Amino acid sequence: MKLITALVQPHRLQKVKDELFKANVTKMTMNNVHGCGQQSGYNETYRGLVHEVNLMPKVRIEIAVNENFVKPAIEAIIKGARTGKIGDGKIFITELAEVVRIRTGEKGNKAIG
Numbered sequence: 001m002k003l004i005t006a007l008v009q010p011h012r013l014q015k016v017k018d019e020l021f022k023a024n025v026t027k028m029t030m031n032n033v034h035g036c037g038q039q040s041g042y043n044e045t046y047r048g049l050v051h052e053v054n055l056m057p058k059v060r061i062e063i064a065v066n067e068n069f070v071k072p073a074i075e076a077i078i079k080g081a082r083t084g085k086i087g088d089g090k091i092f093i094t095e096l097a098e099v100v101r102i103r104t105g106e107k108g109n110k111a112i113g
């Protein structure tokens with residue numbers, strides 16, 4: 001199991017969700033965050049404006065998946081989020097040691113999906 005954490009541009013969120021749903025990835029957590037990458041936020045645009053503050057609005061998406069969904073999920077995120085410009089985002093993939101569904105006590109592959 002893996003935990004996929006993606007930082008994407010807010011205006012691409014709908015496209016990312018559409019692509020994830022097409023790839024049958026339907027469980028996710030999202031929140032609004034602020035961050036900066038290798039430009040330290042400078043020169044990135046948001047709503048058509050070049051921002052002078054260094055922390056740019058991003059959407060953080062967390063998806064826990066079984067191994068067979070890792071590649072499709074990553075491809076879907078890229079397809080939905082990429083514009084080719086700086087600030088398009090980043091995807092972090094980490095090993096996920098365990099998942100527990102609280103209601104039933106199910107664990108691992110049974111709990112994740």
Ligand SMILES: Nc1ncnc2c1ncn2[C@@H]1O[C@H](COP(=O)(O)OP(=O)(O)OP(=O)(O)O)[C@@H](O)[C@H]1O
Pocket residue numbers: 007008034035036037038039056058085086087088089090
């Ligand atoms: N090394 C990092 N650690 C934690 N968060 C990061 C890291 N790199 C990027 N981020 C997060 O990802 C968001 C998007 O990063 P961004 O797309 O600007 O990456 P980048 O490496 O600067 O690539 P690009 O040159 O395409 O802009 C940042 O605003 C920040 O929230």
Ligand SMILES: [Mg+2]
Pocket residue numbers: 036037038039040041086087088
């Ligand atoms: Mg950047």
